[in-house]
Amino acid sequence: MAIAARGPSTADVVRQHLQGRRIDYKGALFQAAILVALLLSLVILFVLISQVVRGGIEVFQERGFDFLRGRLTVVSASIAGVGQGIAGSLLLMAFVVLAAFPAGIGAAVYLQEYAPDTKLNRFVNVNIRNLAGVPSIVYGILGLVIFVQVLGPLTGGKTVMAGGLTLAVLVLPIVILTTMEALRAVPGSIREAGFGVGATRWEVIRSHVLPAAAPGILTGTVLSISRAIGETAPLLLVGATTGLLATGGSGFFESLRGGYTALPVIVYRWTSLPNEDFRALTSAAIIVLLLLTLSTNAIAIILRNRYERKW
Amino acid sequence: MTAQETKPGIRLDTAEHAVERRPAGELVFDVQDLSVYYGEFRAVREISMSIAQNQITALIGPSGCGKTTMLRCFNRMNDLIETARVEGKILYHGVDLYEKSVDPVEVRRRIGMVFQKPNPFPKSIYDNVAFGPKIAGFKGNMDDLVEQSLQKAALWDEVKSRLKESATGLSGGQQQRLCIARCVAVEPDVILMDEPCSALDPIATGKVEDLMQDIKDEYTIVIVTHNMQQAARVSDMTAFFTAEVNEEQDRRTGVLVEYDKTERIFTNPTDERTENYVTGRFG
Ligand SMILES: Nc1ncnc2c1ncn2[C@@H]1O[C@H](COP(=O)(O)OP(=O)(O)OP(=O)(O)O)[C@@H](O)[C@H]1O
Ligand SMILES: [Mg+2]
Numbered sequence: 001m002a003i004a005a006r007g008p009s010t011a012d013v014v015r016q017h018l019q020g021r022r023i024d025y026k027g028a029l030f031q032a033a034i035l036v037a038l039l040l041s042l043v044i045l046f047v048l049i050s051q052v053v054r055g056g057i058e059v060f061q062e063r064g065f066d067f068l069r070g071r072l073t074v075v076s077a078s079i080a081g082v083g084q085g086i087a088g089s090l091l092l093m094a095f096v097v098l099a100a101f102p103a104g105i106g107a108a109v110y111l112q113e114y115a116p117d118t119k120l121n122r123f124v125n126v127n128i129r130n131l132a133g134v135p136s137i138v139y140g141i142l143g144l145v146i147f148v149q150v151l152g153p154l155t156g157g158k159t160v161m162a163g164g165l166t167l168a169v170l171v172l173p174i175v176i177l178t179t180m181e182a183l184r185a186v187p188g189s190i191r192e193a194g195f196g197v198g199a200t201r202w203e204v205i206r207s208h209v210l211p212a213a214a215p216g217i218l219t220g221t222v223l224s225i226s227r228a229i230g231e232t233a234p235l236l237l238v239g240a241t242t243g244l245l246a247t248g249g250s251g252f253f254e255s256l257r258g259g260y261t262a263l264p265v266i267v268y269r270w271t272s273l274p275n276e277d278f279r280a281l282t283s284a285a286i287i288v289l290l291l292l293t294l295s296t297n298a299i300a301i302i303l304r305n306r307y308e309r310k311w
Numbered sequence: 312m313t314a315q316e317t318k319p320g321i322r323l324d325t326a327e328h329a330v331e332r333r334p335a336g337e338l339v340f341d342v343q344d345l346s347v348y349y350g351e352f353r354a355v356r357e358i359s360m361s362i363a364q365n366q367i368t369a370l371i372g373p374s375g376c377g378k379t380t381m382l383r384c385f386n387r388m389n390d391l392i393e394t395a396r397v398e399g400k401i402l403y404h405g406v407d408l409y410e411k412s413v414d415p416v417e418v419r420r421r422i423g424m425v426f427q428k429p430n431p432f433p434k435s436i437y438d439n440v441a442f443g444p445k446i447a448g449f450k451g452n453m454d455d456l457v458e459q460s461l462q463k464a465a466l467w468d469e470v471k472s473r474l475k476e477s478a479t480g481l482s483g484g485q486q487q488r489l490c491i492a493r494c495v496a497v498e499p500d501v502i503l504m505d506e507p508c509s510a511l512d513p514i515a516t517g518k519v520e521d522l523m524q525d526i527k528d529e530y531t532i533v534i535v536t537h538n539m540q541q542a543a544r545v546s547d548m549t550a551f552f553t554a555e556v557n558e559e560q561d562r563r564t565g566v567l568v569e570y571d572k573t574e575r576i577f578t579n580p581t582d583e584r585t586e587n588y589v590t591g592r593f594g
Contacts (some may be wrong), residue, residue, distance in 0.1 A: 190433065193430040196419060199416070
């Protein structure tokens, strides 16, 4: 046929143009670099975790759940356990949830939704940002002065209450910042839509802004719990080393004004013991602490997925 | 400023621009020397116009001439922009909307708004419509109200089987009609519409225009549109705005050029700029 004789067809020419791609060297290089960075951090993490697991697994194999209930002691490794630490850490967590979350979320809503853009408010904003970067030991000193000494009559001195409140103050800036970030991410058009049908500021916030920001707020706040659980330094200052959590006998509220310890503090103390037997115990305690942190993070992820919203 | 009378009739304003003819009938809005600033920048300058009850008033003009700015003054939506500041008066049934004692929330309950970009709540279709009536303390049958509102917005048939699904899953045009339904659900006195049909196909646009005609007896409608035919088709009065070079600030400030019966604006405008614009010769 005549057409076939006329050299390459249009499709062939177009195909040639479309296929003539250069290899994207810069892009490939960048991809390789970030892959290496990822692998590196994964390897470090893996080494750390396997080290800990190898050191601690036998404790669980030998003693099983007994270790989770064991006593707080630095004398006999065979009966020592983290029961006190778990209870203490959970109680501290409860304090953080009850004290830092309402205060932090409330402050964030005020700063983001109500506060006019004045010099003072900008100053407050900047300072909250700075507070989030203050070393935790400083919060420990603050807690020692305020919750242990000044408010001593209320908290009973170096008690769970003092420790919990100290941790609550420690994570407060983080809660405020992540909540503000989540609120800022809610498009202004949603607020306008609410105002447009005659809603008050509070109705708009409660019905639209907070629900839309909920996944972000939840993630941020739950992650701040993980931070609180892992803290050691401030707790050492406000009494976590001093004693035992009062169990049984006295009422729950009385025990809040008693001595306590927390998982990271136990880890800290056992690490510093010369006794070889406590090496394995330390690893085992770290595993428990890791599991606790992981499960709060898991809760954060589940909550976020559950409330995830698109706009 | 002294010549503010509510008598109908042609009024050539003090400035060289602004040919204004007052609408016949009971007035809903009487705008007097309204200027709006964003910070130092004056976005619209000394607008005076009045808007009559149960009429459709169209605001037309080139992009950036301050139509949205103007519209947002009618329900105090500009209060939400921190830099925005209003000078002059907007009388609503004789009461200045910007008086200290006026509560903007009450204003917005009576003067509803459909925005330029569709902005449904990230909630179910049903909740989108029901939210307004609920906070206004609606006591009747909510299901019926939702159905009626969606029907008015020509959306009911498309969504009746998926009322509990998220509104963000709707197409852009459907979202805009949902926003119209949400607005009429609170049964406002006035409905402000900012280019409500810019994301709609001709069929949906036709439905919305029909809706406007249908509800005109109960509501007063102010609509911003870039579509000349739409303004000519639906509105009773048309205001033409343009942006004038503002010498001090090297930016353009919106002014009202001509305000008259729609028919007249499109067939026999007084100002040359209006004629150029409506005939498509605008630069
Ligand atoms: N929030 C704001 N802050 C500062 N300037 C603004 C703001 N909103 C609008 N403007 C300015 O005010 C002027 C008028 O804007 P407006 O949105 O009212 O125009 P418009 O007539 O609605 O335009 P379009 O037809 O494109 O929607 C423009 O110069 C715009 O840049
Ligand atoms: Mg606009």
